Amino acid sequence: MNFLEEIVNNPGLTEALPTEFGATLQMISISGFFTVLIGLPLGVFLIASAPGGLRPMPVTHRILSDVVVNITRSVPFAILMVSLIPLARLITGTSIGPIAASVSLSIGSIPFFARIVETSLRDVAAGKIDAALVMGSTRMQVIRKVLLPEALPGLIAGFTSTLVALVGYSAMAGIIGGGGLGRLAYNYGLQRFDTTVMVVIIVIIVAIVQLIQLAGDRAMARVDHRNAATAGAGRRRRRAPAVEVSA
Amino acid sequence: MITVTELRKSYRQGGRTIDALDGVSLEVPRGTIHGVIGHSGAGKSTLVRCLTLLDRPTSGSVSIDGRDLTSVKDSEVRSARRRIGMVFQHANLLDSRTAAGNVALPLELVRLSKSEKDAKVARLLGLVGLAEFADAYPSQLSGGQRQRVGIARALAADPTVLLCDEPTSALDPATTDEILDLIRELADTLGLTVLIITHEMNVVKRICDSVSLLEKGRVVEQGPLREVAGSLNGRLVQALLPLPPHIPSGTGPVLDLLTAGGSGSGPVLSELSRRFSLDVTLLAGSVETLAGEQFSRMRVGLAPASEDNAPAEPLELNEVVSHLRARGVTVEVAA
Structure with missing residues (x-):
């Protein structure tokens, strides 16, 4: 049996793969959605409440930044997942399956993304914030009209990295009950020594990551106007025609 | 008209108090340009931050057209700030917006219909000579063009006062002169009261009507240009x-x-x-x-x-x- 026949006849691929592929996409999209929904405001809050920020709140900032974010980030993901199973059951009513796994995936990646948001927003020049304040902006207007749009390329790049990390985490989540490609690879590839399934899954996961990265890079290029060469719409500076240098 | 009276600002730094501004007073009549010149560390930046209420002065007062800015409540600071247009050293434009988008920003903060806003942005860009660059992003503009956009943005909310913080310090000499002449022209045509903070004597020579020399937080010499240039014993005459x-x-x-x-x-x-x-x-x-x-x-x-x-x-x-x-x-x- 050659490799191609093996692929079309392997029940692990023909029957289990479509379901588990769907489960993986489900986990990544649900947790990706909640990561932005909670991580983005959290990152904005971390910047705004920092000393010297738009609305300094030293104590709250310290608790959120040092305690919540750092502790969540320092617990290894596999351990965090297991310890969050009761919480997942409380929220979703079950402790297995992609939806339950999305709870711990979200909680694992929210602090990660919030830190990325914080770093991107911190890179926005203080002068731009001053300019917006001097023209009479409210703090909320500074965030909406200056901080977020100016940091958008960095935020998109950060979200891309977060999604890529989620692909990895979701495979891990699969092994401890989440389902998806991770479980398939573990059940067939590792426990049944089915190399074909293993190889196909690795190829699919690599392809997912490549697609995410590609889409992220494209989206970032569209919104990034910081360099004249890549500023896109508007008036492009013409390059001077190349002049041949003759000896 | 800008009136600054006995402005003081002290900072605490590692247990000691630093007087960044030590009783600064100045008056700029309507329609004139006043230069505040000094070396770095003289207190120029602190003066700007106090004038725009980004920092609250320790004591003293700042008033614009007879209205005291220093006594306004925090909730009124924002509307008080709209009376001041500010031009920055590095223009501080948003990279994510086109020239027109940057000029429109102050107009988005007040209620204005889209057609009114577009018309005003076009007029302002025309005023600074950049009508055809409305769709260009800041990264596609030269330093002088960016500063022109910055000036158009500063004028968007129809301020009576233009505050310029080292507006030409990052520009080459030819562009510096263009920008200075533009500021002079705008002051004359729009009747703006202009305060320019600078360390370049050339700025004072070219467009100022009066000048203050700031040193260690104090005004050490002040007056109309023809007075300070007309006295052999002053500090500024050697520079002018x-x-x-x-x-x-x-x-x-x-x-x-x-x-x-x-x-x-x-x-x-x-x-x-x-x-x-x-x-x-x-x-x-x-x-x-x-x-x-x-x-x-x-x-x-x-x-x-x-x-x-x-x-x-x-x-x-x-x-x-x-x-x-x-x-x-x-x-x-x-x-």
Whole structure:
């Protein structure tokens, strides 16, 4: 049996793969959605409440930044997942399956993304914030009209990295009950020594990551106007025609 | 009109108190341009931050068109700020918006219909000579063009006061002059009261009507340009009308002369030479047009002219000095 026949006849691929592929996409999209929904405001809050920020709140900032974010980030993901199973059951009513796994995936990646948001927003020049304040902006207007749009390329790049990390985490989540490609690879590839399934899954996961990265890079290029060469719409500076240098 | 009275700002730094501003007072009448000049660390930036209420002064007051800014409540700070247009050293444009988008930003903060907003943005960009660059992003503009967008943005909310913080310090000399002339033109046509913070004397020379010299948080010299340039003893005269280094004259007295505008105009030196039979040697000097008047500062060496081997008449220095003073020339005997 050659490799191609093996692929079309392997029940692990023909029957289990479509379901588990769907489960993986489900986990990544649900947790990706909640990561932005909670991580983005959290990152904005971390910047705004920092000393010297738009609305300094030293104590709250310290608790959120040092305690919540750092502790969540320092617990290894596999351990965090297991310890969050009761919480997942409380929220979703079950402790297995992609939806339950999305709870711990979200909680694992929210602090990660919030830190990325914080770093991107911190890179926005203080002068731009001053300019917006001097023209009479409210703090909320500074965030909406200056901080977020100016940091958008960095935020998109950060979200891309977060999604890529989620692909990895979701495979891990699969092994401890989440389902998806991770479980398939573990059940067939590792426990049944089915190399074909293993190889196909690795190829699919690599392809997912490549697609995410590609889409992220494209989206970032569209919104990034910081360099004249890549500023896109508007008036492009013409390059001077190349002049041949003759000896 | 901008009135700053006894403005003080102290910072605590590692247990000691630093007086960044130590009783600064100044007044800029409507439609005029006032320059605040000083070295770095003189308190210029603190002054700007206090004027825009980004920092609250420790004591003293700032008022614009007779309305006190320092006493407004926090909730009213935002509307008070809209009376001030601000131009920054590095323009501080948003990279994510086009030139038109940047100018529109202050207009988005107040309620304005889209058509009104678009018309105003187009008018403002035309005013600064960038009508055709509306869709360009800041990264596609030159430094001078970016600063023009910054000026258009500062004018968007129809302020009566324009505050410029080192507006040309990041620009080359030719662009600097263009931007300064634009500011002068806008001040004249729109009746803006302008305060320019700078460390470049060229800025003061080119467009200011009056000037304050700031040093260690204090104003050490202040006044209309023609006054500070017209006094030989001031601190600013050497900067406004510099005497280049020169070799001292061998013998005879040396005089410092200063002529300003109408006073002391005319052929002062040749008249002097004819009337007192003197050889007048120009040792150093500078001639500048300041606030629309011509100023010249000269250091001259005098010696009795000896014609045809006839014995020279002794030099009557007192007579020479009183003659010059009568002609309206400021005179000081340097040696």
